[in-house]
Amino acid sequence: MQESFEEKMSAADGLIDRAAQQIQQAEPAPEVVAAAANRVWEQLAGKYNKRRGMKLIRGDAAPEALADVATAQAQPKTAEPSGTRWGLWAIAALLVLGIGVAQILVREMWPSGPSATVKTVDGQLFRVERAAHVPLAVGDQIREGEVIRSGSDGGAVVALADGSLVELATRSELSIDESRKGTTLDLSRGNVIVEAAEQRSRHLYVQTNDCLVSVTGTIFSVSHGTKGSRVSVIEGEVRVDHSGREDVLHPGDQVNTHRLLAPMHVADDIAWSQNVDGYLEILREYTELRREVEERVSQPELRYSSRLLDLAPESTVVYAAAPNFAQTLSETHQVFREQMAESPALQDWMAKNANGFQEHLDEMIDAFGEFGGFLGQELAVAGQQGVGEGNFGVVVMSEVLDPAGLQDFVERQLEEHGVSGDAPNFIDDPNQAREGDFSIYFQDGLAIGTTGGATLREVVSFLDGATNPFIGSSFYNSVSDLYREGAGYLIAADLNRVIAGTDLGDDDSDADEQSQWAALGVDNARHVIFEQKVSGNATHHRAAITFDEARHGIASWLAEPAPMGGLEFVSPDAKIVAGFVFKDPTLLFDDVLALSGEIPSGLRQFEERYGLSARDDLAGAIGGELVVAVDGPLLPSPAIKVILEVYDPARFQWAMEQALAEANSQLAADGKASLEMEQTESGGRTFYRLPAEIVDIHYTFVEGYLVMASNRALIEQAIRFKESGYSITASSKFLTLLPQDGRNNFSALAYQDFSGLAQTIAERLAGTTLTDEQQAALATMDFDRPLFSYAYGEEDRILVAAASDQSFLESLVLRAFGLQNPSGFESLFQTLYSGS
Numbered sequence: 030m031q032e033s034f035e036e037k038m039s040a041a042d043g044l045i046d047r048a049a050q051q052i053q054q055a056e057p058a059p060e061v062v063a064a065a066a067n068r069v070w071e072q073l074a075g076k077y078n079k080r081r082g083m084k085l086i087r088g089d090a091a092p093e094a095l096a097d098v099a100t101a102q103a104q105p106k107t108a109e110p111s112g113t114r115w116g117l118w119a120i121a122a123l124l125v126l127g128i129g130v131a132q133i134l135v136r137e138m139w140p141s142g143p144s145a146t147v148k149t150v151d152g153q154l155f156r157v158e159r160a161a162h163v164p165l166a167v168g169d170q171i172r173e174g175e176v177i178r179s180g181s182d183g184g185a186v187v188a189l190a191d192g193s194l195v196e197l198a199t200r201s202e203l204s205i206d207e208s209r210k211g212t213t214l215d216l217s218r219g220n221v222i223v224e225a226a227e228q229r230s231r232h233l234y235v236q237t238n239d240c241l242v243s244v245t246g247t248i249f250s251v252s253h254g255t256k257g258s259r260v261s262v263i264e265g266e267v268r269v270d271h272s273g274r275e276d277v278l279h280p281g282d283q284v285n286t287h288r289l290l291a292p293m294h295v296a297d298d299i300a301w302s303q304n305v306d307g308y309l310e311i312l313r314e315y316t317e318l319r320r321e322v323e324e325r326v327s328q329p330e331l332r333y334s335s336r337l338l339d340l341a342p343e344s345t346v347v348y349a350a351a352p353n354f355a356q357t358l359s360e361t362h363q364v365f366r367e368q369m370a371e372s373p374a375l376q377d378w379m380a381k382n383a384n385g386f387q388e389h390l391d392e393m394i395d396a397f398g399e400f401g402g403f404l405g406q407e408l409a410v411a412g413q414q415g416v417g418e419g420n421f422g423v424v425v426m427s428e429v430l431d432p433a434g435l436q437d438f439v440e441r442q443l444e445e446h447g448v449s450g451d452a453p454n455f456i457d458d459p460n461q462a463r464e465g466d467f468s469i470y471f472q473d474g475l476a477i478g479t480t481g482g483a484t485l486r487e488v489v490s491f492l493d494g495a496t497n498p499f500i501g502s503s504f505y506n507s508v509s510d511l512y513r514e515g516a517g518y519l520i521a522a523d524l525n526r527v528i529a530g531t532d533l534g535d536d537d538s539d540a541d542e543q544s545q546w547a548a549l550g551v552d553n554a555r556h557v558i559f560e561q562k563v564s565g566n567a568t569h570h571r572a573a574i575t576f577d578e579a580r581h582g583i584a585s586w587l588a589e590p591a592p593m594g595g596l597e598f599v600s601p602d603a604k605i606v607a608g609f610v611f612k613d614p615t616l617l618f619d620d621v622l623a624l625s626g627e628i629p630s631g632l633r634q635f636e637e638r639y640g641l642s643a644r645d646d647l648a649g650a651i652g653g654e655l656v657v658a659v660d661g662p663l664l665p666s667p668a669i670k671v672i673l674e675v676y677d678p679a680r681f682q683w684a685m686e687q688a689l690a691e692a693n694s695q696l697a698a699d700g701k702a703s704l705e706m707e708q709t710e711s712g713g714r715t716f717y718r719l720p721a722e723i724v725d726i727h728y729t730f731v732e733g734y735l736v737m738a739s740n741r742a743l744i745e746q747a748i749r750f751k752e753s754g755y756s757i758t759a760s761s762k763f764l765t766l767l768p769q770d771g772r773n774n775f776s777a778l779a780y781q782d783f784s785g786l787a788q789t790i791a792e793r794l795a796g797t798t799l800t801d802e803q804q805a806a807l808a809t810m811d812f813d814r815p816l817f818s819y820a821y822g823e824e825d826r827i828l829v830a831a832a833s834d835q836s837f838l839e840s841l842v843l844r845a846f847g848l849q850n851p852s853g854f855e856s857l858f859q860t861l862y863s864g865s
Contacts, residue, residue, distance in 0.1 A: 332407055556574070591653075597750070772821065
C-alpha cells in the first residue's frame with residue numbers, strides 16, 4: 030500500500046529528530062579528534078595535492094585547525110523547539126551542511142567499509158605507502174585514497190563495493206575516490222579494463238591527468254602513459270571529456286587524447302586481458318543456440334486479412350497488430366533453457382548478467398504461453414484521438430477461443446500480484462461499461478477491451494451490423510494494403526489527423542512554429558507505417574511515411590531513386606557500403622536556414638572575410654551523391670573510403686582552402702600550430718593531404734567525384750577498381766540481395782558482409798593472444814551473413830526496407846537473458862574480448 034505524503038513527511042520528521050539527538054549526544058574524546066585531524070591532513074596533502082594539483086594550506090597549524098573544525102562539528106548543540114515542519118526541515122538543512130563540511134573527518138573517526146577487495150592476483154599487487162610497497166593478496170581490502178600498483182610479472186582484478194570489476198595490466202597504478210556522485214578510479218599510469226556494474230543514480234568515473242571517463246554500466250578500457258590516454262569501448266556507451274570536448278563512444282569506438290597516439294584496434298588494445306577463452310565459448314554457444322532456434326521453432330503464419338481492423342472506431346489514429354506469438358516465444362525459450370542447462374559457460378554468463386531476472390523471465394514467459402492459449406491468431410490495438418477525458422482512448426481486440434478460461438486466468442494473475450483498483454472489469458452487457466474504466470466484453474468469439482463505454486458500444490454496433498465509417502478511409506486503406514501483402518507485426522499512425530489535433534493544425538497557432546514544421550517537411554505528413562514479418566529464413570523490416578502532396582523541407586532531402594556512380598570505386602570485397610542520392614545541396618542549405626531562421630553570425634563573418642558564399646561556392650559545387658565504404662581490411666585500421674560527387678572541383682577546392690585559412694586563424698588565436706595542406710602531382714592528377722589530429726585526410730578528384738581516404742594507396746586502389754570494372758555492382762553476392770521489384774535504382778542503400786571476418790580475426794591474432802585451439806574455434810564461428818537495406822524516395826512517400834536472418838522473438842529473448850547479438854559489427858568485439 031502506498032504511503033501518503035503526510036505519512037512520508039511524518040516519518041522523515043522522526044528521522045530528523047533522532048539524527049539531531051544522536052549528534053547532540055555524541056562527544057568524541059580530544060585525542061580521537063586530534064588523531065583524526067592528523068590522518069585527514071596526511072590524506073589531503075598526500076592525495077589531493079598530488080593528484081588534483083590543489084593548493085593547500087601549509088604549516089604546522091593545519092592539523093590543529095582541522096581539529097578545531099572537527100571539535101566544533103561534534104560539540105553538542107542546544108536544540109530550540111520547533112512547532113512547525115519547516116523548523117525541522119531547517120534543522121535538516123543545517124545538518125546536511127555540517128555533514129558536508131566534516132565528511133572526511135567523520136569517515137576517519139567512524140570508518141566505512143572498504144572501497145574495493147582484491148579478487149585475483151596474477152603476479153604481484155602492492156599497496157603503495159610512503160616508505161614501502163605492501164604486498165596484497167586475494168581477499169585483502171582497499172580503502173579510499175590508497176594507491177595500488179601491479180607488478181612487472183602479471184596483473185590483478187579488484188572488485189569495487191558496487192560490484193564493478195577492474196582488471197589491471199602489468200605496471201598499472203590507481204587509487205579510488207568516493208563521493209556523492211559516484212566512484213572515481215584515479216589512473217596514474219598503465220592499463221585497466223573496467224566492467225562497470227549498473228550504477229542507477231550514481232556514475233563510475235575513470236580519471237587520468239588529461240581525460241575523464243564516465244559510465245553508468247558498461248565494459249571499457251583506459252590506458253594512460255607518457256604520450257597521453259586512450260579509451261576503448263567494448264560494451265555499452267561511454268562519455269569521455271578531454272581537451273575541452275566530450276566524445277560519446279559505443280562498442281568498437283576509441284578516442285586518443287594526443288595526436289602522437291595512433292589509433293589502435295580495440296582487440297589489440299586489450300590483448301593483455303586473460304578472459305578470451307570464456308568469451309569464445311560464449312560465442313560458440315550462441316551460434317549453436319541460433320541454429321537450434323532456426324531448426325526447431327515455428328514462426329507465426331502471415332495474416333492476409335483481419336476481422337479486427339474492420340472493427341476499429343472511426344476516431345482511430347494509431348493501429349497496431351501482432352500475431353499470437355505465445356507458442357513461438359515458449360518454444361524459443363525452451364530451446365534456450367535446454368542449452369543453458371547443458372552449458373556451464375552460458376550459466377556463468379547468466380549468473381553475472383541476469384541480476385536475478387532469469388526466474389522472473391521464466392515465470393513471465395510461462396504465464397504468457399498460458400495466456401496465448403486462450404486467444405486466436407491476432408491481437409490488435411486501436412488508439413483514438415478526441416475521445417474521453419484525456420482526449421485519447423484505447424481499444425484492445427482479439428479473437429478468443431475460451432472466454433471463461435481467459436477471464437479466470439486474468440483474475441488469477443491480478444490476485445497473485447496484488448493488483449486492484451484499476452484492474453480490468455469483465456462485463457456481460459456493453460451498457461455496463463463506464464467511462465474511465467477498462468472494461469472487457471466477449472461477443473461473437475471476440476474479446477474487446479476499452480477505456481470508455483461509448484467506444485465499446487460503438488464497436489459492438491459494428492458487430493451487430495452497423496456501418497463503420499472507418500472502413501474505406503485513406504488510413505484504413507493503407508493498413509489494408511499491408512494485410513494483402515501478408516502481415517506480421519505492424520504499427521501505423523494517421524499523422525494527418527494527429528497533427529490536425531495539435532496546435533500545428535490550429536489556424537491561431539504561432540506562425541514561427543508552423544514555419545519550422547514546414548521546414549522539417551512534416552506539416553503535410555499523412556501516414557507512417559512500420560512492419561516486420563518472417564518469410565522463409567529471413568526477417569523483413571519495412572517503414573514508410575506518406576505525404577498529402579510532394580515532399581518538401583528536410584523530408585525532401587532524400588532524392589528519388591537514381592544511379593550511384595560512386596559505387597564503381599568500391600570493390601566486391603567491401604565489408605560495409607552505404608550510398609545516398611540527395612537533392613540539390615543549395616536547396617539543402619536553404620532548408621537548414623529556414624529551420625534556424627537566420628545565417629549564424631560566425632558563418633556570416635567567415636563569408637565576409639574571405640569573399641565567398643557557403644551556399645554557392647561550397648554547397649553549389651557539390652553534386653547529389655555520397656558513398657561511404659569499408660573496402661579492405663578491418664584490422665588493424667578500417668580501410669574507409671568516401672566518394673562525393675563534385676560538379677566544380679576548382680571552386681570546391683578554393684572554398685576548402687578558405688575554410689582552412691579560417692581554421693588556422695582560430696588555431697593561431699589559441700596559440701596552436703597551423704595546419705598546412707600538401708599537394709602532390711602524380712600521373713596527371715593532383716593528390717591533396719591534410720594532416721589531422723587522429724588520422725591524415727587524403728583526397729583527389731576523379732571524373733566528377735572527390736575520392737577521400739586515410740591514405741593515398743586506398744585512393745589509387747579505388748581508381749583502379751573503377752577503371753577495371755572490378756566493382757561491387759558486378760558482385761554476384763551483392764546482386765542476389767537486391768529486392769525483386771520494378772525499380773532499377775535506389776535513393777539510399779546499406780550493405781554489410783562479415784562472412785569472412787572470423788578467419789580475418791584469427792589470422793590477425795595468430796601467434797599473439799589466441800592458442801591454436803582458440804583460432805580453430807574462432808574460424809568455425811557463424812558470423813553475419815550478408816545484409817542489404819535500402820530506401821526509395823518517391824514524390825509523396827519514403828520507403829525504407831531491410832532483411833535480416835534473426836527474428837524479433839529470438840532477439841527479444843536473447844536480450845532478456847543478457848545475451849547481446851554478436852552477429853552485428855558493433856557487438857562483435859564486445860563478445861570476443863569483454864572482461865569479466
